[in-house]
Amino acid sequence: MDTLLTAEVAANSPRFRRKSSTFVDAIHDMPETGEMAPAQLYSTESGRLFHSGRIAIVTVGLPARGKTHLSVALARYLRWLGVKTRVFHLGDYRRQHVGDGKDVPDDYFFVNASASTVLLRQKILKKCRDDIYHFLNHENGQIAIYDAVNPLAAGRRSLAREFAKHDVETLFIESACYDERIIEENVRSVKISSPDYIGWSADDAVKHYLARISAKIPHFESMEETDLNYIKMINAGERISVNNCSFGYLSHRIVFYLLNLHIKSRHTYFARAGSSSEEDSYKADASLSEEGVEYAQKMGETLIRHRERERQALIDRGGPDVPPKMLTVWTSTRRKAVETSQYLYENGYRVRQRSQMSQLNPGVCEKKSERRIRLEYPEEVAKHEADPYHHRYPRAESYHDLAVRLEPIILELEREQNDLLIIAHESVLRVLYGYLMACNATDIPSLLFPRDEIIEIIPASYNNEATRIKIPGIHEKIIPPSPEDIRIPVPPSGAITPIRLDSSSPKTNTNATGTPLNGFATPLEPGDGQQLLIERALRD
Amino acid sequence: MTTYYKKTNGTGVQVEDTRIAVIMVGLPARGKSLIAQKVVRYLAWLSIKAKTFNVGSYRRADTPQPTADFFDTANKDGERLRHAAAEAAVADMVRWFERESGVVAILDATNSTKARRRWVKQRCDANNIETLYVESKCDNEELVMQNIMEVKTTSPDYKGQDPETAAKDFRNRIRNYEKVYQTIDEDEKDLTYVKLIDVGNQVIINAIKDYLQSRVVYYLMNLHIRPRSIWLSRHGESNFNLEGKIGGDADISPRGEMYAKALPDLVASSVGDDRQLTIWTSTLKRTIQTARYLAASPKGYDKLEWKALDELDSGVCDGLTYQEIADRYPEDFKARDDDKYNYRYRGGESYRDVVIRLEPIIMELERSENIIIVTHQAVLRCIYAYYMNVPQEQSPWMEVPLHTLIKLTPRAYSTEEVRFKANIPAVSTFRSKGSTAKHQEPENGHKDH
Numbered sequence: 001m002d003t004l005l006t007a008e009v010a011a012n013s014p015r016f017r018r019k020s021s022t023f024v025d026a027i028h029d030m031p032e033t034g035e036m037a038p039a040q041l042y043s044t045e046s047g048r049l050f051h052s053g054r055i056a057i058v059t060v061g062l063p064a065r066g067k068t069h070l071s072v073a074l075a076r077y078l079r080w081l082g083v084k085t086r087v088f089h090l091g092d093y094r095r096q097h098v099g100d101g102k103d104v105p106d107d108y109f110f111v112n113a114s115a116s117t118v119l120l121r122q123k124i125l126k127k128c129r130d131d132i133y134h135f136l137n138h139e140n141g142q143i144a145i146y147d148a149v150n151p152l153a154a155g156r157r158s159l160a161r162e163f164a165k166h167d168v169e170t171l172f173i174e175s176a177c178y179d180e181r182i183i184e185e186n187v188r189s190v191k192i193s194s195p196d197y198i199g200w201s202a203d204d205a206v207k208h209y210l211a212r213i214s215a216k217i218p219h220f221e222s223m224e225e226t227d228l229n230y231i232k233m234i235n236a237g238e239r240i241s242v243n244n245c246s247f248g249y250l251s252h253r254i255v256f257y258l259l260n261l262h263i264k265s266r267h268t269y270f271a272r273a274g275s276s277s278e279e280d281s282y283k284a285d286a287s288l289s290e291e292g293v294e295y296a297q298k299m300g301e302t303l304i305r306h307r308e309r310e311r312q313a314l315i316d317r318g319g320p321d322v323p324p325k326m327l328t329v330w331t332s333t334r335r336k337a338v339e340t341s342q343y344l345y346e347n348g349y350r351v352r353q354r355s356q357m358s359q360l361n362p363g364v365c366e367k368k369s370e371r372r373i374r375l376e377y378p379e380e381v382a383k384h385e386a387d388p389y390h391h392r393y394p395r396a397e398s399y400h401d402l403a404v405r406l407e408p409i410i411l412e413l414e415r416e417q418n419d420l421l422i423i424a425h426e427s428v429l430r431v432l433y434g435y436l437m438a439c440n441a442t443d444i445p446s447l448l449f450p451r452d453e454i455i456e457i458i459p460a461s462y463n464n465e466a467t468r469i470k471i472p473g474i475h476e477k478i479i480p481p482s483p484e485d486i487r488i489p490v491p492p493s494g495a496i497t498p499i500r501l502d503s504s505s506p507k508t509n510t511n512a513t514g515t516p517l518n519g520f521a522t523p524l525e526p527g528d529g530q531q532l533l534i535e536r537a538l539r540d
Numbered sequence: 541m542t543t544y545y546k547k548t549n550g551t552g553v554q555v556e557d558t559r560i561a562v563i564m565v566g567l568p569a570r571g572k573s574l575i576a577q578k579v580v581r582y583l584a585w586l587s588i589k590a591k592t593f594n595v596g597s598y599r600r601a602d603t604p605q606p607t608a609d610f611f612d613t614a615n616k617d618g619e620r621l622r623h624a625a626a627e628a629a630v631a632d633m634v635r636w637f638e639r640e641s642g643v644v645a646i647l648d649a650t651n652s653t654k655a656r657r658r659w660v661k662q663r664c665d666a667n668n669i670e671t672l673y674v675e676s677k678c679d680n681e682e683l684v685m686q687n688i689m690e691v692k693t694t695s696p697d698y699k700g701q702d703p704e705t706a707a708k709d710f711r712n713r714i715r716n717y718e719k720v721y722q723t724i725d726e727d728e729k730d731l732t733y734v735k736l737i738d739v740g741n742q743v744i745i746n747a748i749k750d751y752l753q754s755r756v757v758y759y760l761m762n763l764h765i766r767p768r769s770i771w772l773s774r775h776g777e778s779n780f781n782l783e784g785k786i787g788g789d790a791d792i793s794p795r796g797e798m799y800a801k802a803l804p805d806l807v808a809s810s811v812g813d814d815r816q817l818t819i820w821t822s823t824l825k826r827t828i829q830t831a832r833y834l835a836a837s838p839k840g841y842d843k844l845e846w847k848a849l850d851e852l853d854s855g856v857c858d859g860l861t862y863q864e865i866a867d868r869y870p871e872d873f874k875a876r877d878d879d880k881y882n883y884r885y886r887g888g889e890s891y892r893d894v895v896i897r898l899e900p901i902i903m904e905l906e907r908s909e910n911i912i913i914v915t916h917q918a919v920l921r922c923i924y925a926y927y928m929n930v931p932q933e934q935s936p937w938m939e940v941p942l943h944t945l946i947k948l949t950p951r952a953y954s955t956e957e958v959r960f961k962a963n964i965p966a967v968s969t970f971r972s973k974g975s976t977a978k979h980q981e982p983e984n985g986h987k988d989h
Contacts, residue, residue: 226742238746238747239729239744239745239746239747240743240744240745241742241743241744241745242742242743242744242745242761243741243742244741244742252758252761252762252903252907253758253903255743255745255757255758255761256754256755256757256758256761259745259748259753259754259757259758260748260751260754380887392887394856394886394887395884395886401893404896408751408755411751411754412750412751415750415751
């Protein structure tokens with residue numbers, strides 16, 4: 001299979017992850033065929049949505065304008081909607097071509113490069129294009145995002161012509177930036193996270209990066225080609241100018257998404273709502289129990305402490321001593337979620353209640369034991385086990401319903417510039433986590449969010465990464481998933497938990513002695529997620 | 541039970557603490573009223589409270605049928621009256637936000653000067669209302685003229701007047717505005733605005749502040765003001781219709797087949813000219829069969845199948861008759877009558893769910909020109925409710941007979957509807973609230989979604 005070519009490139013990319021792990025962002029994974037995406041509303045015969053045909057999205061912009069971030073974010077959103085999308089970073093092909101640890105020739109990014117360099121460039125370009133056509137023509141792909149600088153109008157025109165020959169529409173997205181501060185901030189974050197600079201010293205990386213930019217500046221033409229479809233994002237979305245993008249619902253949907261996107265780096269934390277006092281019920285909106293109140297305080301303290309430590313670590317590494325980034329808290333409107341935010345609220349953090357974030361409606365399963373559900377709805381249980389993401393119990397919501405309902409939250413999540421803590425029911429956390437980490441729909445219902453941990457999602461331009469922050473001293477009995485969940489066990493399907501525990505974790509021991517904490521118990525094994533964590537630690 | 545549905549189940553778009561005034565900007569005959577009216581309809585359809593405040597109608601209270609002179613800026617009296625009308629409209633708008641917890645208000649006026657726009661912003665800022673300026677800028681003479689012809693026949697300002705005189709007066713009125721018109725430019729970059737140039741050919745979006753604003757902009761980008769119509773038809777009578785069963789994927793009956801054969805002529809007579817239509821059907825057999833003669837007609841219409849146009853999924857009730865549902869799921873049957881819009885079939889969908897899945901279809905419809913949709917009763921009701929502004933309590937109960945073609949033509953002030961009957965008998969599938977058994981007779985087999 002020709003896909004191997006692409007797979008090879010991806011596998012050699014330092015950020016490639018195995019499909020079995022939800023610990024690392026799957027945004028660069030190969031999409032599965034025939035699988036519904038988390039928020040996909042319907043499917044079409046061709047597998048392409050919106051009758052939009054095939055589209056090449058081509059980025060335009062100088063380095064450090066957030067093109068890669070934009071490509072990856074857009075891919076994440078489009079896939080969430082069920083549009084089969086892949087990002088082709090020309091940079092990955094470059095690195096793949098020159099091999100590990102080697103660098104491209106010095107004049108690689110120069111316009112007046114030597115003949116051999118030009119040849120190398122063309123070879124790399126060709127491979128990338130071939131992969132794009134393969135994805136669109138033979139893998140039922142709908143949108144290929146071609147992430148490269150594309151600095152010249154002439155080049156862009158010929159690119160559009162070439163795509164048109166293959167019956168592919170072209171949409172250019174330029175990220176233009178006239179605000180030096182945004183560029184600098186972006187250089188810093190690109191410098192830290194781009195695979196280009198693994199093993200480089202920070203100063204050298206910045207110098208090289210800036211040299212690369214200035215080599216290109218005299219030859220860069222901002223998009224003015226009114227005959228092409230383009231979206232121009234100015235100063236990270238402060239203004240967006242759209243030209244002639246009338247070829248489909250999708251292009252407008254993309255603009256809609258871009259209107260909510262920013263390129264500032266922001267951490268997202270997920271925490272469960274505390275446990276409530278009375279017997280948990282979906283309908284009765286109960287207050288926190290004693291343990292719940294205690295949990296709320298410990299969680300808040302842990303988070304504040306963690307953020308302070310992170311900041312100190314940054315300063316120790318030579319980072320600027322600036323005030324910490326603001327933290328905003330979102331909770332659902334359920335009483336126990338709101339009360340869980342109380343400690344942070346009292347410590348001066350801003351709390352917003354979001355009604356869309358209320359938990360999955362359990363319908364007829366409310367307050368019923370698993371045994372009773374199995375007894376009363378054997379057929380439903382069978383259906384649920386076959387497709388836990390899309391199946392809904394009578395009167396209940398499915399995870400898919402929840403994902404569709406959460407779409408505004410996802411766009412606002414992209415909008416939010418402050419760091420963000422989301423306190424909600426596990427079902428909501430699963431779906432939001434699934435979006436940020438590009439999980440398969442089938443994995444989402446079995447993601448685990450135990451109460452003794454806060455999950456932190458750290459964005460980088462290539463992909464997001466998740467880590468866990470242990471909350472010490474949490475009462476054992478409130479750690480398992482909340483009792484009001486639909487407790488139909490989903491057959492374990494491999495390592496599908498966002499939280500990979502290392503062997504010294506007490507919970508692994510519990511598991512080893514054969515007393516799973518709950519129905520979702522998942523075999524735990526060290527995996528590539530762990531590996532990446534180590535890598536990250538080394539890099540830092 | 542249903543109250544929980546309302547609170548938690550898929551209320552498409554929700555907002556909180558957001559109050560947005562959408563301020564229209566643009567010369568007359570640039571489709572401002574059409575846009576304003578559409579935005580309100582779209583938001584209402586998504587359960588967001590929205591209302592238009594048309595400055596023209598405030599002015600009309602004092603000056604019902606002014607001549608172009610009234611709009612000359614040199615005319616001090618006219619100027620004063622027009623400002624008073626703007627004052628009154630803005631005051632009402634602010635009151636509406638306060639008293640009726642409005643979410644999106646549209647101030648429909650020319651707002652053609654920077655000074656006027658600044659004044660509106662100050663009023664809104666003072667009342668904690670966000671502003672989103674929407675400028676429709678169009679220098680395409682042909683489009684403007686089309687719009688003038690449209691407005692002169694539908695605007696209350698020219699009611700009962702000679703069309704020629706009206707058109708002439710209207711063009712003079714526009715000239716008066718052109719004298720003072722200032723487009724939104726760099727001086728106003730602190731404003732949140734969207735500038736639609738030549739009907740969305742080019743769009744500039746500046747400083748969008750929140751999700752709902754982005755949502756409105758998204759909708760606006762899909763709009764166009766070229767004249768067009770939409771034809772809606774249910775599929776021809778199906779075998780399930782005859783048996784009084786709901787859902788399923790049945791073939792059409794012999795009478796349904798007659799309707800399918802009659803459809804090309806029926807469509808031709810209602811179109812009236814040689815406009816090119818595109819046919820949209822669901823993915824179910826009965827709509828595809830119904831549209832197949834139309835698709836095969838020498839006119840060469842394009843045809844697209846949409847999964848999103850499939851009938852409301854009745855879950856466990858799929859393939860049952862109403863009597864069977866009432867027998868097997870008596871509680872559900874009653875729950876559905878109590879709140880049909882929010883009721884979700886076990887394992888199936890509610891009308892609200894259908895509206896959410898139809899949203900991309902509505903966007904695509906807004907972008908397209910002449911479309912004929914062959915679909916199902918519940919889906920058709922939802923699409924119809926969007927165009928005709930039917931409230932949620934009523935739309936699921938609307939009667940849409942089989943073998944009838946509905947033509948909808950969006951106009952500046954409302955949507956015009958014409959129905960064409962094929963005169964081919966069919967069962968009635970309408971079920972009124974509370975009724976069950978009598979609809980089960982095959983010759984009178986009512987079925988309803």
